[in-house]
Amino acid sequence: MQTDSTTLIKLINWLAGTVAIFIAAAVPASYLFISYQYVGAELQTKANYTAIQITALINKTPATWIREEQKLTALLSSIPETEKTPESSFITDIHGKTIASSPTNWPATVTISRSAAFYDSGLEIGNVTLIRSLLPLFTTTALFGLAGITLGLIIFIALRVLPIRALNSAVNAMRQKEKRLQVVLENAADGILSVALDGLIESSNPAAEKIFGLPQITGMNFSELVPDPHATRLTNQLTQRGKSESIGKHADGSSFPIELDISEAMMDKRLTLIVIVRDISERKEAEQKLSFLANFDSLTGLPNRSLFRDRLAQAVARADRQEHLVALLFLDLDRFKTINDSLGHTSGDHLLLQVAHRLKSVLRKCDTVARLGGDEFTLILEDISHIDVVSGLANKILDIFAEPFVLDNQEFYISTSIGITLYPFDETDIDNLIKDADTAMYHAKAMGRNNYQFYTQEINKKDNDRLTLETDLRKALDRDEFQLHFQPKINLKNGKVVGVEALLRWKNHPNVSPAAYIPLLEETGLIIPVGEWVLRTACNQIRAWQAEKLPALHIAVNLSVRQFSQKDLIDTISRILNETGLEPYLLELEITESLLMDNKESNIAILTNIKNMGVRISMDDFGTGYSSLSYLKRFPIHTLKIDQSFVKGITTNADDAAIAGAIINLAHSLRLNVVAEGVETQEQHDFLLQNDCNQAQGYLISRPLPAAEFETWLKARNA
Numbered sequence: 001m002q003t004d005s006t007t008l009i010k011l012i013n014w015l016a017g018t019v020a021i022f023i024a025a026a027v028p029a030s031y032l033f034i035s036y037q038y039v040g041a042e043l044q045t046k047a048n049y050t051a052i053q054i055t056a057l058i059n060k061t062p063a064t065w066i067r068e069e070q071k072l073t074a075l076l077s078s079i080p081e082t083e084k085t086p087e088s089s090f091i092t093d094i095h096g097k098t099i100a101s102s103p104t105n106w107p108a109t110v111t112i113s114r115s116a117a118f119y120d121s122g123l124e125i126g127n128v129t130l131i132r133s134l135l136p137l138f139t140t141t142a143l144f145g146l147a148g149i150t151l152g153l154i155i156f157i158a159l160r161v162l163p164i165r166a167l168n169s170a171v172n173a174m175r176q177k178e179k180r181l182q183v184v185l186e187n188a189a190d191g192i193l194s195v196a197l198d199g200l201i202e203s204s205n206p207a208a209e210k211i212f213g214l215p216q217i218t219g220m221n222f223s224e225l226v227p228d229p230h231a232t233r234l235t236n237q238l239t240q241r242g243k244s245e246s247i248g249k250h251a252d253g254s255s256f257p258i259e260l261d262i263s264e265a266m267m268d269k270r271l272t273l274i275v276i277v278r279d280i281s282e283r284k285e286a287e288q289k290l291s292f293l294a295n296f297d298s299l300t301g302l303p304n305r306s307l308f309r310d311r312l313a314q315a316v317a318r319a320d321r322q323e324h325l326v327a328l329l330f331l332d333l334d335r336f337k338t339i340n341d342s343l344g345h346t347s348g349d350h351l352l353l354q355v356a357h358r359l360k361s362v363l364r365k366c367d368t369v370a371r372l373g374g375d376e377f378t379l380i381l382e383d384i385s386h387i388d389v390v391s392g393l394a395n396k397i398l399d400i401f402a403e404p405f406v407l408d409n410q411e412f413y414i415s416t417s418i419g420i421t422l423y424p425f426d427e428t429d430i431d432n433l434i435k436d437a438d439t440a441m442y443h444a445k446a447m448g449r450n451n452y453q454f455y456t457q458e459i460n461k462k463d464n465d466r467l468t469l470e471t472d473l474r475k476a477l478d479r480d481e482f483q484l485h486f487q488p489k490i491n492l493k494n495g496k497v498v499g500v501e502a503l504l505r506w507k508n509h510p511n512v513s514p515a516a517y518i519p520l521l522e523e524t525g526l527i528i529p530v531g532e533w534v535l536r537t538a539c540n541q542i543r544a545w546q547a548e549k550l551p552a553l554h555i556a557v558n559l560s561v562r563q564f565s566q567k568d569l570i571d572t573i574s575r576i577l578n579e580t581g582l583e584p585y586l587l588e589l590e591i592t593e594s595l596l597m598d599n600k601e602s603n604i605a606i607l608t609n610i611k612n613m614g615v616r617i618s619m620d621d622f623g624t625g626y627s628s629l630s631y632l633k634r635f636p637i638h639t640l641k642i643d644q645s646f647v648k649g650i651t652t653n654a655d656d657a658a659i660a661g662a663i664i665n666l667a668h669s670l671r672l673n674v675v676a677e678g679v680e681t682q683e684q685h686d687f688l689l690q691n692d693c694n695q696a697q698g699y700l701i702s703r704p705l706p707a708a709e710f711e712t713w714l715k716a717r718n719a
C-alpha cells in the first residue's frame, strides 16, 4: 500500500512537471513563432509595395531613374515604420550594388529581412530589401517566457497538489478502513486465519489463538492445530471448502469440537486459504443435552416416555423372534401428591430419585426402568419364560419400598401400586399394553394400595365404570346434582340434639356412597370446589334454621386431606363464615388421622389458624389410623370421634369395648370432647353412656336426612 502510493506520487510529480515545462516553453515559443511569421509577412508586403513604386518610377523615367537617388531615397523614407521597431531599407541593382538606402541608426545584430524585385520592361533589374531588428520581438518573447513559466508553475501546482491531496485522502480513507477491519478482526469471536496451501499459517487473529490456547499460532502448521484424524494427508482438513466440523487440539492437549469454514482468496498473487474456526463445544454440549432431554428424564436420568416406548417396541420385536414374554409393570407411588404438596417439590424430587435408585437395583441389565412423569414409573422385563418371574419381581419391588425413605431428615413409608400386562397374552398393540398396565395399576390402588395386580378383563370393566363416574362427577357441581344430608349428634347424658354432621349426597346416584366418589373427587382435584360448596351450603343451612328459631346446632363438615394442600383454605373458611354470618364456634371441621402423618408442622399451623378463628376441630374415625398419640397432644383438636368399626363391636367384642373405652379415657385426659359414631343399638348407646362418652351419632338416633326431613324430625323430637 505504502509503495503503491509512493509510485503513484512519483508518477504524478513527473506528469505535473512535464505538463508545466511544456506549458512554460510553449507560451513564449508560440509567441515567437507567430510574431516572427507576422513580422516577416509585414516586411514582405512593404517590400512588394516599394518594388511596385520603383517599377512605376522606372516606367516613367526609364533612362534616368537610376540617377534619381534622391527620389529613390525619399521613396524608401516614405515606407511607414512600425512604432518602436527599428527598421531600414535599401535598393540594390541586379548585381547587388546599393542604389539607395535609408539610414540605419540601430545595431543590426539580430534582424529579419524581406526583398522584392522591381522590373524594367518586364525584366528584373534590382531588389528592394527591408530589414527589421528582432530585438523588440525577443524582448516581448522573454516576457511571454516569464508568463509561460508562471503558468507552468500554476499548472504544476494544480496538477501535483490536487491529485496528491486526493490520493492522500484516498489512502487515509483506506487506512481507516484497514484499521476498522483490523479492530473487527482482533475482536471477532471466531478465529480467522490465512493459511498457505501447504498448511502454513500466515496470519491469525487473537480469537484463533484463544480458541487453541496458544500465544502465537502464525508460523505453525494448520495440522498441528487440527490434526488429521485419519492421518492420510498433512492438510486433509484444508482440502475441503465450505463448512465442515472437525476436532481441534488445545494447547493443554485436550480435544474439542470445532467448525471450519474454508474459502479461497488471492493474496499477493498467491492462492491462499481463509479459514474461519469456531469453537462449538457449547453448541455440541447443548445438542447432547437436548438429545438427552428428548430421551431421558432430567431428574432421575431414567429413559423418558419417548425412549420407553422405543424400548418397549424393541422388546416386543425381540420377544416375537425369541418366542418369549415381555412384562410391562406400571408403578405409581402411593400418597406421592401428599408428600409433594406438604414437604415441597424438592423433597418430592429426592423421593423420586431414591425410588429410581431402588428400582434400578432390582432390575437385570436387559430390563428397562423408565419414568413417564410425575410419580409414574414403568418397567419392561424381557426374556420372561414364566409369569412367576414377574410376580417374583413385583414382590421384590414391594419389598424395597418397605424400607423407609429419608426426606428432610425424617423417615417416610411410601408404598407403590403396580399394574402388570404381559405381551403377547393381554395385548399386542403397544399403546393398549401401556393403557392396560395403567388400568391394572389403578385397580391395585383401589385394592388398598401397596400391591400389584395383573391386568384382567374384569379390571378393564371396572376401569371403564370409574371413567364414566369421573366424567359424570366433573359435571355434577355445575348441574347442581349435589345435596347435603344431615345426621344429628346427641348429648348422651340428656339426649338433647347438640349438632349435625353434613354428609354429601349425589342426587343422580343415590346408591353410590360418598366413600366411593370422594376418593375420585380427591384424585381429580374436584374436592376443592365441591368441598367449598359443602361448607357454604352447610353454614347457610344452619343460618336458615337459626332464622326459623330452631335450637342452636353445631354443624360438622368433613375436610379431606387434599383440601389442606389448598393454599387459600383459611381464606375460604373465613370468607364463607363472613358471607353466611355463621358464628365460628358453631362450625366443626372433621379431619382424618392421615393429616397427623403428612407434613405435621404445616398442618399444625393451618389447624392452629382455624382454631384461632374460633372454629372447632374434630378428629374423625379415630383409632383406625396409626397416628402417634404424642402427635395428638400437639394438634389443636376439640373432639375425638370413635370410629364406627369399634362402636359396632363394643357390646359383643371385648377388644372393641376396650379400645372404645381407652379412646374415651384418652379424650378425657386430653380434655377433649368424645363422640361415638355408628351407634345402631340401644346396648351400644348404654355402654357409651356408662363409659362417659359425651355424644353419640348413628342410625339409632337418625339416619342422615335431607334438610327438610331433618327439620321435621327435630321438631318432632323436641316437641
Ligand SMILES: Nc1nc2c(ncn2[C@@H]2O[C@@H]3COP(=O)(O)O[C@H]4[C@@H](O)[C@H](n5cnc6c(=O)[nH]c(N)nc65)O[C@@H]4COP(=O)(O)O[C@H]3[C@H]2O)c(=O)[nH]1
Pocket (backbone or CB within 6 Å): 487, 502, 503, 504, 513, 514, 515, 518, 531, 534, 557, 558, 559, 560, 590, 620, 621, 644, 677, 678, 679, 680, 697, 698, 699, 700, 704
Ligand atoms: N353403618 C352405619 N353407618 C352410619 C351410621 N351412622 C352414620 N353412618 C355413616 O357413617 C358415615 C359417617 O361419616 P364419616 O365417618 O365422616 O365418613 C364419611 C366422610 O369421610 C366422607 N364424606 C361424606 N361427606 C363428605 C364431604 O362433604 N366431604 C368430605 N371430604 N368427605 C365426606 O364419606 C364418608 C362416608 O359418608 P357416608 O356414606 O355418608 O357415611 C356416613 C354415615 O352415613 C350407622 O349407625 N351405621
